Amino acid sequence: MANKKFDVFVIGGGSAGQATAKTCAEAGLKVAITERRDYGGTCPLRGCDPKKALLAATEVLEFAKNMNGNGIVKLPRLLWSDMQKFKKKFTKPVPKAAEDSLKELGVITFSGAASFLSENTITVGDEVIQANKFVIATGLKPLALPIEGAEYLEESDDFLDLKKLPEHIVFVGGGYVGMEFAHMAARAGAKVTVIHSHERPLNSFDPDLVDMLVEYSKKIGIKFLFNAKVNKVKKGKKKFKVYYEQNEKTKHIKASMVFNTAGRVPAIDTLDLENAKVSFSEKGIEVNEYLQNTKNKNVYACGDVTDHGLPLTSMTGPEANTVSANIIAGNKTKVNTPVIPSVVYTLPNLTSVGLSEEEAKKRYKNVLVNYESATDWFNAKRINAPIYAYKVLINERTKAIVGAHIIGPHAGETINLFSLAIRKEMTIEDMKAIVFTYPSWGYDVNRML
Missing domain, CATH: 3.50.50.60 (FAD/NAD(P)-binding domain)
Known part of the structure; x- marks a missing residue:
């Protein structure tokens, strides 16, 4: 009862x-x-x-x-x-x-x-x-990893509550959480290694821009082990040993702390x-x-x-x-899934909204791909930004914007303008008719078209 x-x-x-x-x-x-x-x-x-x-x-x-x-x-x-x-x-x-x-x-x-x-x-x-x-x-x-020693893996909650930053951190998984935490920890002084099972991290983002992020991540001290699968974690007297398979060989790396960032x-x-x-x-x-x-x-x-x-x-x-x-x-309201932008809050931000280049080319007969590094544009030069690039996808027949991908400072804000444009099915001409403040990151949107 x-x-x-x-x-x-x-x-x-x-x-x-x-x-x-x-x-x-x-x-x-x-x-x-x-x-x-x-x-x-x-x-x-x-x-x-x-x-x-x-x-x-x-x-x-x-x-x-x-x-x-x-x-x-x-x-x-x-x-x-x-x-x-x-x-x-x-x-x-x-x-x-x-x-x-x-x-x-x-x-x-x-x-x-x-x-x-x-x-x-x-x-x-x-x-x-x-x-x-x-x-x-x-x-x-x-996501629980079915590996020996899984009990030694910490989770995202633990990272956000760390009282003291460990000397060497290993992140198992290169998704949003792993990459964002890796950037934080590396800048705060920790030695950082990201072990990822694919050839690049952030699988759902534009691969060209991801490659730029990876290269810059290396410059701030992050080490990557790609196409590597973790299969065991052993606890030693002072450090953990993380065992992984890579190129059909079993290897290991030592770490002060190991975090499971393989997904949710x-x-x-x-x-x-x-x-x-x-x-x-x-x-x-x-x-x-x-x-x-x-x-x-x-x-x-x-x-x-x-x-x-x-x-x-x-x-x-x-x-x-x-x-x-x-x-x-009663059931009268249907769920509406609008155009949803995504941001990885690494520095620089990596963002995406709408279709990927691969998806756009499958859906439309002809696609214009505006892809360029913009580090020589005023906004990037003004703050000496090391990375600023974009890839905007346009349906050539209708001139409608169908996808946008940006890496750079404040990209998490700029991408919202493209989200609005795609949601309202705006064309290149529609966007260029809007007057943005200059010089601002928003102003750069029209240059990307």
């Missing part, structure tokens, strides 16, 4: 879960939510925000190095402990503020992991809870979804166009845990709005 009954029960207290719970509560529904960790979720506590807070100091150092001899006479020195103190100013207030904001709207909050007992019943700790509708918003978790997977393994007849795959909770589970119609999912779209924080709001609208008024 259930101890408590609700109209809506949300599993996961991150951005998507909170937004759904609040909207449903504002509509007059009896809502509860549970979070197995601190309320707030990955982005503000263990991801985007703390990462960028730590990044701030490294941006200052990078800027100063580029301008050394051009007005800068003494370089700053990074102090990791102070960087961490600064980061905590952002993360520390989040859990209480998040939980308080839910309670103010009458949402009942629980603490603990949820697991399904049946199609409409779950447990959270000793509580047995029944609900008419469930929302799964548990996000992602690090949906956090659904403890939910006992089978008991609730919830369909799922390795990509996440299977949902239809209403973000409703394809099998159990009383279960919805939003955020990174679904098999829909890209695992990006910018989509959690729209998806949460879709779910709450459909719970409140």
Whole structure:
């Protein structure tokens, strides 16, 4: 027998879960939510925000190095402990503020992991809870590596909370997290090695621009081991030995600390979804166009845990709005996946939106590829930027912009203009008709066309 009954029960207290719970509560529904960790979720506590807070100091150092001899006479020195103190100013207030904001709207909050007992019943700790509708918003978790010594691998959470930077760090995996952390650690004074199973990191980004980033990463002290597969980690008296296969040979490297940055997977393994007849795959909770589970119609999912779209924080709001609208008024709102830009917050930023060059050439008969290094443009020269390049893809027949890829300072901001252009199906002429401030990074967009 259930101890408590609700109209809506949300599993996961991150951005998507909170937004759904609040909207449903504002509509007059009896809502509860549970979070197995601190309320707030990955982005503000263990991801985007703390990462960028730590990044701030490294941006200052990078800027100063580029301008050394051009007005800068003494370089700053990074102090990791102070960087961490600064980061905590952002993360520390989040859990209480998040939980308080839910309670103010009458949402009942629980603490603990949820697991399904049946199609409409779950447990959270000793509580047995029944609900008419469930929302799964548990996000992602690090991919577990099936290797000997996996227990010695640290995760992204651990890196962001490091009190002291280790002498030598190995990152197993060259995706977003591995590359961003590698840049931070190298600039803060650590020896860094990235081991990646493919021929280059960041597989979903433009390969030409990735190659530029790799070469520059080497210049700041990052070592890469490509086409290498880690198969064992051994703990020694003072250091770890990381064993990997490369060119059909077994090799090893020593490290003070080893981080698993091989990717993230949906956090659904403890939910006992089978008991609730919830369909799922390795990509996440299977949902239809209403973000409703394809099998159990009383279960919805939003955020990174679904098999829909890209695992990006910018989509959690729209998806949460879709779910709450459909719970409140019935399935009338279909999820809309807009053009979504992606950014790797290395220095320089690496960005992408729309189609890749390969995708564009498959889709359109003739594609214009504007690909150029722009280090001799004013904006790059003004700050002595070592890398600034772009690749813009245009449908030759319609002159519509279909893809854009940029590497360089503030590329994470500039790419948004291309996101807008692609979303509104703008042509070259449309963009060139817009007057941008000069000299600004936005002004460079028209030069890229």
